[in-house]
Amino acid sequence: MxxxxxxxxxxxxxxxxxxxxxxxxxxxxxxxxxxxxxxxxxxxxxxxxxxxxxxxxxxxxxxxxxxxxxxxxxxxxxxxxxxxxxxxxxxxxxxxxxxxxxxxxxxxxxxxxxxxxxxxxxxxxxxxxxxxxxxxxxxxxxxxxxxxxxxxxxxxxxxxxxxxxxxxxxxxxxxxxxxxxxxxxxxxxxxxxxxxxxxxxxxxxxxxxxxxxxxATTYPIEPDASTASYFFAAAAVSGGEVTVPGLGEGALQGDLGFVEVLRRMGAEVEIGADRTTVRGTGELRGLTVNMRDISDTMPTLAAIAPFASGPVRIEDVANTRVKECDRLEACAENLRRLGVRVETGPDWIEIHPGAMPKGTEIKSYGDHRIVMSFAVTGLRVPGISFDDPGCVRKTFPGFHEEFGALRARL
The missing domain is CATH 3.65.10.10 (Enolpyruvate transferase domain)
Structure with missing residues (x-):
């Protein structure tokens, strides 16, 4: 595990x-x-x-x-x-x-x-x-x-x-x-x-x-739940299993709620007192989900949506347009580069799975979350590369090494 x-x-x-x-x-x-x-x-x-x-x-x-x-x-x-x-x-x-x-x-x-x-x-x-x-x-x-x-x-x-x-x-x-x-x-x-x-x-x-x-006090910093979303998503799309210690029932970060989205799609999720585990089941169902409160994980869901059995519609994410880049359009553009049909509106994106996506260079827009999200897509799609892989240093300088190690274990 x-x-x-x-x-x-x-x-x-x-x-x-x-x-x-x-x-x-x-x-x-x-x-x-x-x-x-x-x-x-x-x-x-x-x-x-x-x-x-x-x-x-x-x-x-x-x-x-x-x-x-x-x-x-x-x-x-x-x-x-x-x-x-x-x-x-x-x-x-x-x-x-x-x-x-x-x-x-x-x-x-x-x-x-x-x-x-x-x-x-x-x-x-x-x-x-x-x-x-x-x-x-x-x-x-x-x-x-x-x-x-x-x-x-x-x-x-x-x-x-x-x-x-x-x-x-x-x-x-x-x-x-x-x-x-x-x-x-x-x-x-x-x-x-x-x-x-x-x-x-x-x-x-x-x-x-x-x-x-x-x-003043002594204050422990819990692991980053937004960053954890890429590793949880990796388990869901690969049929493997990933456990993240330090994020459990008492976690402060709302982005841990992303695992509930994966649960709705068919993954198995266990949230313990001090750890969370996600297991892929070989099934990813389509869904419509409001991500207003966990919008930093919107790109993670968009990046795995092509492997769902039906359309994935993400709603109420207008604020993602004023992040490091316009993340809603960045996701749409990169999904289209992969050959996936996508529709967008002012505060929503709808992704339609079809034929297996094809490898391409992902345009990062200098945004760490775009790169880390589409690294998950690369678990199932050969030939994915990034125009600016180093932008992950913003939040996780060692991401590519850690994700590569997980890929080998999965």
Whole structure:
């Protein structure tokens, strides 16, 4: 039975770095993800004047509840959306002038709902080129707090950034949310804030965050459920079996719900206290599924849909169009390259299995999730290659080696 050790969660590592930097005391993060995104976040903290000590298995962060030690800083956020959205919000709670920029890919991704909310809270923030996008400069004088309205229909990261900011304000925050996508990611944030000593209450569409700051702790990082989806999908399409330790009934990440999609398609799934196992049965049924809350696994399902016995329709995934690339169209384009019939709409994709797909070069669009998803397709389709296989370093630098080892065992 292949057991796959998945690296730590990117989402949890990024939140933990913010919380550790904001907490009173020294926090130890156990088994954090070491990838381009999380290293970029840590480097950003260093640029802002935080102390971050890194060893292979843990990171230690000296928290500064009063905000960055540096009075001025230039921070390069690389490709990381959490870095690009969380660090300006963290810096706003301090006192100084901080400039943030990012890669061309990240510059294209939207920030406006978050920066509009920060301005509503009195933050002096200026977009230097295109409104609602990087680069931007924050002239920070602390945040008083109060009430703010937020549209998080494009990304739950906007809400997470404000939730994380709340305890660092003088009065706390009441955040009224008009729209929200990827709710499980917000649940991760709330659970992690609780672990650092802050309890957020929810009143309908309002989130109420008390002031008072965070306390330092030792925090273990669970494996990345989005990354695990490729290995679970590999079991389903190959008729093999894969177990991922560290992800079980108590997992924080909603993306573990992808295994329930595989169960609906015919795979056998066992979720234990601290591990999850998926077994392929030789059957993959078509289905219609709403993936609004687990949209990062949409490409995984799209990549195995050609092996289903009937059409696979994925709905309510409009937010995937504003990720590292337009993932909905990227999946459609690559499936067509494989010879698969695909239809798309504003927030859906429908995949029609037919003849066995043919090998082709997958266009990655610089998106790690496109490459990792179609690597699963390659288990059944010879001749698949990638124009940019190295983009997996964003979240899993060793993916190709680990997946190749699994292929050999399966």
């Amino acid at each position: 292949p057991v796959v050790d998945i690296p730590g969660s990117k989402s949890i590592t990024a939140r933990a770095l913010f919380l550790a930097a904001a907490a009173d005391g020294v926090t130890t993060l156990v088994r954090p993800l070491r990838s381009d995104d999380t290293e970029g976040f840590a480097e950003g903290l260093l640029s802002l004047g935080y102390r971050v000590g890194r060893t292979p298995d843990s990171w230690q962060v000296d928290g500064r509840p009063q905000g960055p030690a540096a009075a001025e800083a230039d921070v390069y956020c690389r490709d990381g959306a959490t870095t690009a959205r969380f660090l300006p919000t963290l810096a706003a709670a301090g006192h100084g002038t901080y400039r943030f920029d990012a890669s061309e890919q990240m510059r294209r991704r939207p920030l406006l709902p978050l920066t509009r909310a920060l301005r509503e809270l009195g933050v002096d923030l200026r977009h230097e080129e295109k409104e609602g996008h990087h680069p931007l400069t924050v002239t920070a004088k602390g945040v008083v707090g109060g009430e703010v309205t937020l549209d998080a229909g494009q990304s739950s990261q906007y809400l997470t950034a404000l939730l994380l900011l709340g305890p660092l304000t003088e009065q706390g925050l009441r955040i009224h949310v008009t729209d929200l996508v990827s709710v499980p990611y917000v649940e991760i944030t709330l659970a992690m804030m609780r672990a650092f000593g802050v309890e957020v209450s929810r009143e309908g569409n309002d989130f109420v965050v008390p002031p008072g700051g965070y306390r």
